[in-house]
Amino acid sequence: MINFHEVKDDSDLKLIENMANTIWHEHYTPIIGAEQVKYMLDKFQSAQTMRDQINKGYQYFLINSNENAVGYLSFEKRKNALFLSKIYLLKSERGKGIGRKAMEFVTSVAKGFNCTKVTLTVNRFNQNSIRAYESAGFEKKGALVQDIGNGFVMDDYLMEKPL
Template sequence: MIQLIKATTKTDAHTLSLLAKEIWEEHYTAILGEQQVAYMLANLQSETAIFNELTQGKEYFLVQSNHAIIGYLSYQLLPDQLFLSKLYLKQSERGQGKGRLLIEKLKDIAKKNKKEQLVLTVNKYNMNTIAAYKKFGFELVKEQVADIGGGYVMDDYVLQYRLIKKSGTSRPDSKEI
């Protein structure tokens, strides 16, 4: 059983930063390189950065399974969407359907809050994760490049999952990835 434990304290921020270090170094070093991962951990996923986001109203959750912390996620409720900022699982927990369960939980949260869609960004070269999101029903909306400082960018796809289907609409701006 998967549980979401809301992060609220400095101690939670510390735990989240340790999880980020473990997961990001293992998963993203091959995609982004060691230096960019170190930069992002220090500037975006440090204890201080996470605690600042918590105090500014961003929702962070520790993901627990069988009484063990296996990952974390973060989202924001925006006017018409739930924006999934982060969903990271330890390597040993991937490929077991836990990501799908978390997406289902997020869909429920979005529906309860009357949101039309889930939206997320994913690195263009993170092929396994892109394939998983596509399998979960997400579609490509656009590409975006965001400057994160230090000479680094996030080169992402923006994906969406529509909770409320609009009849008769097509997506001319989407393309197969």
């Protein structure tokens, strides 16, 4: 049984911070290297940064499977689009259809907000995730290189799913 729990408490943000540490080191080190992983975790996924993001309009959700937290997601409404900022599952929980359910959840939220599309950015070399997004109806809409400081860039595809 999969459900989505909106994060309000600092204890949940701490739980996400810990999950992000585990997932990002394992998943992104081969893609962007250990130094950039550490930099991006500090910059984007500390409990304090996530609290600041929530105060600016982002929403964070824990993804629970049978009452256990197995991942998290986050999005922000940007005009007529819902921007899916984060969607991460623990490695042991991937490939079981949970990501698909999470993307269906995000789509239904977007429709509730009267958005006309869901957008996201994904690292160009994050091949498995790109396939999962394509299978959920997202299409590549171009490339985007963003300077994130300290000599690092995010080298992404922009993807979009019309609703």
